Amino acid sequence: MEIQFLGTSSGVPTNSRNVSATAVVKSNSSEWCLVDCGEATQHQVLKTSLSPQKLAAIFITHIHGDHCYGLPGLLASVGIGGRTEPLIIVAPEKIKEWFLATQQFTDLHLPYDIVFYHSEDLGKVCVGELTVSITELSHRVPSYAYVFTEIKKANNIDQEKLNAAGIPRGPLWGKLQSGEDVIFNGRTVKAENFIKPASAGRKIIICGDNDNPDLLKNDIADCQLLIHEATYSKEFAEKAKMYGHSYAEQVAKFAHKSQLPNLILTHFSSRYQIGAGSAKSIDELEHEALNVYEGRLFLASDLQRFCLSNAGELKKIDKI
Amino acid sequence: MEIQFLGTSSGVPTNSRNVSATAVVKSNSSEWCLVDCGEATQHQVLKTSLSPQKLAAIFITHIHGDHCYGLPGLLASVGIGGRTEPLIIVAPEKIKEWFLATQQFTDLHLPYDIVFYHSEDLGKVCVGELTVSITELSHRVPSYAYVFTEIKKANNIDQEKLNAAGIPRGPLWGKLQSGEDVIFNGRTVKAENFIKPASAGRKIIICGDNDNPDLLKNDIADCQLLIHEATYSKEFAEKAKMYGHSYAEQVAKFAHKSQLPNLILTHFSSRYQIGAGSAKSIDELEHEALNVYEGRLFLASDLQRFCLSNAGELKKIDKI
Numbered sequence: 001m002e003i004q005f006l007g008t009s010s011g012v013p014t015n016s017r018n019v020s021a022t023a024v025v026k027s028n029s030s031e032w033c034l035v036d037c038g039e040a041t042q043h044q045v046l047k048t049s050l051s052p053q054k055l056a057a058i059f060i061t062h063i064h065g066d067h068c069y070g071l072p073g074l075l076a077s078v079g080i081g082g083r084t085e086p087l088i089i090v091a092p093e094k095i096k097e098w099f100l101a102t103q104q105f106t107d108l109h110l111p112y113d114i115v116f117y118h119s120e121d122l123g124k125v126c127v128g129e130l131t132v133s134i135t136e137l138s139h140r141v142p143s144y145a146y147v148f149t150e151i152k153k154a155n156n157i158d159q160e161k162l163n164a165a166g167i168p169r170g171p172l173w174g175k176l177q178s179g180e181d182v183i184f185n186g187r188t189v190k191a192e193n194f195i196k197p198a199s200a201g202r203k204i205i206i207c208g209d210n211d212n213p214d215l216l217k218n219d220i221a222d223c224q225l226l227i228h229e230a231t232y233s234k235e236f237a238e239k240a241k242m243y244g245h246s247y248a249e250q251v252a253k254f255a256h257k258s259q260l261p262n263l264i265l266t267h268f269s270s271r272y273q274i275g276a277g278s279a280k281s282i283d284e285l286e287h288e289a290l291n292v293y294e295g296r297l298f299l300a301s302d303l304q305r306f307c308l309s310n311a312g313e314l315k316k317i318d319k320i
Numbered sequence: 321m322e323i324q325f326l327g328t329s330s331g332v333p334t335n336s337r338n339v340s341a342t343a344v345v346k347s348n349s350s351e352w353c354l355v356d357c358g359e360a361t362q363h364q365v366l367k368t369s370l371s372p373q374k375l376a377a378i379f380i381t382h383i384h385g386d387h388c389y390g391l392p393g394l395l396a397s398v399g400i401g402g403r404t405e406p407l408i409i410v411a412p413e414k415i416k417e418w419f420l421a422t423q424q425f426t427d428l429h430l431p432y433d434i435v436f437y438h439s440e441d442l443g444k445v446c447v448g449e450l451t452v453s454i455t456e457l458s459h460r461v462p463s464y465a466y467v468f469t470e471i472k473k474a475n476n477i478d479q480e481k482l483n484a485a486g487i488p489r490g491p492l493w494g495k496l497q498s499g500e501d502v503i504f505n506g507r508t509v510k511a512e513n514f515i516k517p518a519s520a521g522r523k524i525i526i527c528g529d530n531d532n533p534d535l536l537k538n539d540i541a542d543c544q545l546l547i548h549e550a551t552y553s554k555e556f557a558e559k560a561k562m563y564g565h566s567y568a569e570q571v572a573k574f575a576h577k578s579q580l581p582n583l584i585l586t587h588f589s590s591r592y593q594i595g596a597g598s599a600k601s602i603d604e605l606e607h608e609a610l611n612v613y614e615g616r617l618f619l620a621s622d623l624q625r626f627c628l629s630n631a632g633e634l635k636k637i638d639k640i
Contacts, residue, residue: 011397011400012362012396012397012400012401013362013363013366013397014366015366015367018363019393039359039360039362039363039389039390039392039393040359040360040363042332042333042359043333043338043359043360043363046333046334046335047335063425063426063427064426064427065392065393065396065422065426065428066393066396068426069359069389069392069393069396069426070359072359072385072389073339073359073385073386073389076332076385076386076389077331077332077333080331080332081332094425094426095425097425098421098422098425098426101418101421101422101425102385102418102421102422105383105414105415105417105418105421106383106384106385106388106389106414106418107383107384107460107461108385140427141427
């Protein structure tokens with residue numbers, strides 16, 4: 001699984017960071033999902049190798065504009081690009097209402113269907129080889145985390161081992177795969193010796209705005225990667241609480257106590273700049289988090305792509 | 321008066337052109353107006369010296385998304401930037417309804433008032449030293465041209481000449497300025513000899529999408545600059561008509577017969593690229609227009625700024 005950040009700024013865009021949008025891409029595939037769609041997300045997509053026509057589903061975490069104002073433009077452009085395949089949108093119900101109003105007032109006609117799911121009562125939705133569920137967060141308006149879990153592959157038989165044991169391909173293999181012991185050449189062949197366990201399935205959580213990371217405690221146990229906002233540093237802890245946001249140390253502490261292997265912080269206040277002179281440096285947030293978290297930590301930047309390996313190892317990749 | 325293009329692409333953004341937005345800036349002033357506000361207009365503004373806090377009014381030509389989807393984000397960001405001054409928006413009524421729906425569904429609260437005027441029954445609106453009126457165009461939905469005219473300055477007396485004639489500053493000057501002849505040292509001083517004629521006031525027309533330039537014939541006579549779409553070249557004349565657009569030669573012919581001194585074409589289909597290889601070159605549109613128009617012609621590009629002098633001469637300027 002790969003993750004590509006399309007926007008990592010909170011509230012307003014800056015010259016180096018756009019407002020929120022994150023792509024989830026199946027490795028070695030062109031199919032992808034989008035979490036949040038701040039204004040100019042389609043402009044960011046133009047700078048990547050992501051194809052808008054291969055977008056399978058859009059997930060919106062909450063109704064604030066910096067997470068959704070890019071939706072009508074992206075959907076319109078995808079239509080002009082000739083899409084006919086239906087598109088899944090999982091979002092708070094108000095986003096659906098807003099989008100329908102937008103279609104009505106701006107004469108927007110799409111040549112494809114949108115299949116809406118309300119975040120409020122999502123349960124689970126399947127997109128390709130992923131199931132996606134929600135966890136409620138705490139913000140000024142209802143806000144959600146989307147939990148992406150790979151669907152477990154069926155048990156596989158170990159073909160190499162079977163060939164080595166001289167057991168011929170055919171009905172015996174089928175029985176062994178289904179877990180049934182078989183008789184071959186007068187000997188009992190135990191299924192358990194020839195079955196490779198199903199892979200556990202990677203799990204990542206991508207959060208909307210949230211001032212209480214502990215709300216993720218039921219989902220975090222077997223999660224390989226958490227992507228969480230860190231709008232502020234601890235210096236602005238009160239301001240963070242007032243606006244329903246988290247600060248870097250707060251998220252990192254939660255990740256530490258949850259023994260989370262990989263954490264990416266994003267959604268930074270525009271006061272934090274890269275290589276800043278008079279403004280505050282983004283490094284403050286990194287130092288603050290590293291002080292309390294020993295897992296693998298990254299601060300997201302626009303267009304940066306990451307790969308989460310099958311073994312759960314996260315690393316930056318160059319491919320855009 | 322200065323003009324800065326913030327978006328010159330029709331329908332969808334490309335990597336070199338954003339969707340429609342044009343700034344009208346008073347020379348030597350930081351106050352400006354915006355005509356149309358396609359998605360990511362605020363991102364374009366970030367690349368210029370224009371201050372969102374000095375934005376006096378926004379004019380929307382029609383309801384299509386490539387001309388208005390940047391409105392909520394720009395207005396939200398201006399609010400986060402601390403604006404308290406009211407902002408004028410002149411737009412089709414549906415834009416007002418859409419914006420109110422957007423505020424409701426996306427929990428958008430602004431710390432300043434918006435004063436809405438409907439394009440449909442605008443009459444005239446005054447913004448700083450400009451009056452703005454509309455002309456109805458022809459498109460798939462109601463579309464408008466905004467006609468910007470400088471308010472004529474009051475007659476000014478020629479102070480240098482009065483001093484040279486030895487007429488003392490005071491009540492006599494006031495009478496002369498109001499056009500009244502006066503007696504000074506026993507001689508009649510004629511007002512007409514000491515009054516500088518009011519400057520005519522520059523006039524520019526910025527159009528929304530339009531397939532019939534002749535609709536501008538009542539406004540074009542004393543206009544120094546027309547900014548008009550040329551979505552296609554003549555090769556696609558039928559397509560242009562079908563979608564309610566103009567092609568370059570069509571607009572240039574109208575400008576020619578109207579003896580218009582300055583024409584800027586904009587709103588180009590994304591098929592026309594700068595220095596294109598396999599795609600169509602934007603030069604096609606320029607050549608087509610130059611074949612039939614002898615005035616001063618420019619093709620707009622993103623962030624390019626132009627100055628229209630008092631004498632009505634248009635030229636590119638470097639200042640961004």
